[in-house]
Amino acid sequence: MSAPTYDLGKLHGGLRLPAHKNASTAEPIKNVPVPAQLILPIEQHVGEPAQPVVGIGDRVLKGQLVAEPDGEMGAPIHASSSGTIVAIERWPVSRRHGDKAPCIIIECDGKDEAIADAPIEDYRSLASADLLLRILDGGIVGLGGAVFPTAQKLMQARTCETEFLILNGVECEPYISCDDVLMRERAPAVLGGAQILMHALNINTCYVAVESDKPEAIACLAEVLGELDDPRIVLKQVPTIYPSGGEDQLVQLVTNREVPSGGLPTDVGCLVQNVGTAAAVADWVLRGEPLISRVTTITGDGVAEPVNVRARIGTTIEEAIHYAGGYTDRAKHLVIGGPMTGKSVTTDEVPLVKASNCVLVLAETPSAGDELPCIRCGDCAAVCPVQLLPQQLFWYTCADDEKKLREFGLLDCIECGCCDLVCPSHIPLTADFRMAKGRIRELADEKARAERARKRFEARNDRIERELLEREAELDRQKESAKAAGPAAIAEILKRKQKPGNGDPE
Ligand code: SF4
Ligand code: SF4
Incomplete structure (x- = not known):
């Protein structure tokens, strides 16, 4: 059995927060049955929404492609069970706090009939580029909440000199425990996924980082690691402090390398993947099952039996809460995600999506208190x-x-919420920073659009000028050769030159 190592870098700041995880980790993961209806938002990842490739009335099988990526950045979406497409319409989604967005709706037939599996018998026989293409088809995105398409992240890492794969099993935000139970119950899938990712990236070191408050998960991983006998994979225990699971913070803790401002972990030779993402990669490559389900923590004072459930993507939150014993009388406020970075939603009709790591039902609506002036x-x-x-x-x-916001590093803010929590003046700093970042990005997009329009305009003017000069030269040439033919031919040429409609490009 391989013992976890502790040689770590230092995390600046952060907070020790009450964990609130015991209630949801007392029982094993509960499987939620396939619901009567599945709602699949076409926007479940960073990048453009996927484009539906099915129509109303089509019968689909579990694992069948129902929407394909549009453009370079995106991920496909697959049917989570068999049934009939009954609508492609707008439905409340968590990404928009309960507002509606386009979704593909499947009426399930209860058979859960799967499309023929296509697992790879020996992924090591594939070239790493071919393995990457395979991962692209599995609809896999970062399951830690960022939902960045995994294949694109791997492709980007392959263009850099990536040295370390870091599996993120830190899960530092209070209440969320889906990664903890996944590591306890599916350590072989997590570590198998790590081996596949290392092959796809052609690298030889993987650190599996787990917080010190997860001894059961650490023991399960260490046991499987002992059986695998793969010295390339090393367990690292990190301190229980929020937000040690942030990508840049984890790189610093595990490798003592600092991700530069505005940079990526790959700038310092690291690629970070969530442990759930690694397990999803293993499920797709080794078993032929695309990303159609995930583990989600259902917890908080507002649910009767906090638990982790494995539910099909597209199951409504209402249904998932039913399998956590339903609401208590105290249920008041719904959050998708944790208390620090989650999104409040106005309805439990929203479906669980690839990003849904936690459904938190609170007994109180969070309120910071009355905002007062900053006391510095x-x-x-x-x-x-x-x-x-x-x-x-x-x-x-x-x-x-x-200008000053950029200068003072606003774009490096990870929106962790630590500053809000300690501010004695109850200033909603994180919300302000999130809005300001949005505005800056919009302005940058607008500038880029204006720049593209300017370049198109200049290119058009250049083309018109070039064509005019070419036409002038051609007419002069014709005039010279017509001199020999006499005055009538010259008059005809001059007439053509004066007529704007005659061959004028614009
Ligand atoms: S914590 Fe609040 S009051 Fe204190 S300096 Fe920061 S913003 Fe001002
Ligand atoms: S929300 Fe941003 S500014 Fe506030 S503590 Fe986190 S990273 Fe710092």
Whole structure:
């Protein structure tokens, strides 16, 4: 059995938060039966929404492609069970806090009939580029919540000198425990996925990082690692502190390398993947099952029996909560995700999607209290894991000073919420920063669009000028050769030159 190692870098700031995880980890993962209806949003990943390839009335099988990626960035979506497409329409989704977005709706037939599996017998016999293409087809995205398409992330890493794969099993946000139970119950899939990812990336070191408050998960991983006898994979135990599971923070903790401002972990030779993503890669490559289900924590004071469920993507939250014993009388507020970074939703009709790591039912609607002026205490800066100056950023968000916000590193803010939590003046700093980042990105998009339009306009003018000069030259040539033919031919040429409609390109 391989013991976890502790040689770690340091995390700046952060907070020790009450975990609230015991209730949902007391029982094993519960399987939610296939519901009567599945709702599949076409936008479940970073990038353009997928485009439906099925129509109303089509019969589909479990694992069949129902929407394909549109453009370079995206991920396919597969039917989570067999049935008939009954609608492609707008439905409430968690990504938009319960507002509607386009979804493919399947009426399930209860047979759960699967499309013929296509597992790879020996993935090691495939070239790494072919293995990457295979991963692209599985609809796999980052299951830690970021939902970045996994294949594109791997392709980007292959263009850099990536040295380490880091499996993120840290799960530092309170209440969320889906990765913890997954590591306990499916350690072979997690570590099998790590081996596949290493082959796809052609790298030889993988660190599996787990927080120190998950001894059961660490023991299960260590046992399977002993059986695998793969010295390339090393377990790393990291301190229980929020947000040690942030990508850049984890790279710092595990490798003592600092991701540069505005950069990516690959800039310092690292690629971070969530443990659930690794298991999903193993399910697809070794068993031929695309990403059609996931483990989600259903918890909080508002549910009767907090638990982790494995549910098909497209199952409504209402249905999943039913399998956690239903609501208690205290249920008041629904959050998808954890209390620090989750999204409040207005309805439990929203479906579970690839990003849904947690459904948190709170007995109270979160309220920070009345906002007071900043007293410049500096507490927010002390806890910021990115070493920003939130009080200064707050000042510049109020002044809408984009230049200063960029200069003070707003775009590096990971929206962890630590500054909010400690602010004695109850200033909603994170919400302000999220909005300001959105505005800056919109402005940058607008600038890029204007620049593209300017280039198109200049190219068009160049083309018109070039064509005019060519026509002038051609007419002059004709005039010269017509001199020999006499005055009538010259008059005809001059007439053509004066007529704007005659061959004028515009
Ligand atoms: S914690 Fe709040 S009051 Fe203190 S400096 Fe930061 S923004 Fe100001
Ligand atoms: S939300 Fe942003 S500014 Fe606030 S502590 Fe987290 S990273 Fe720092």
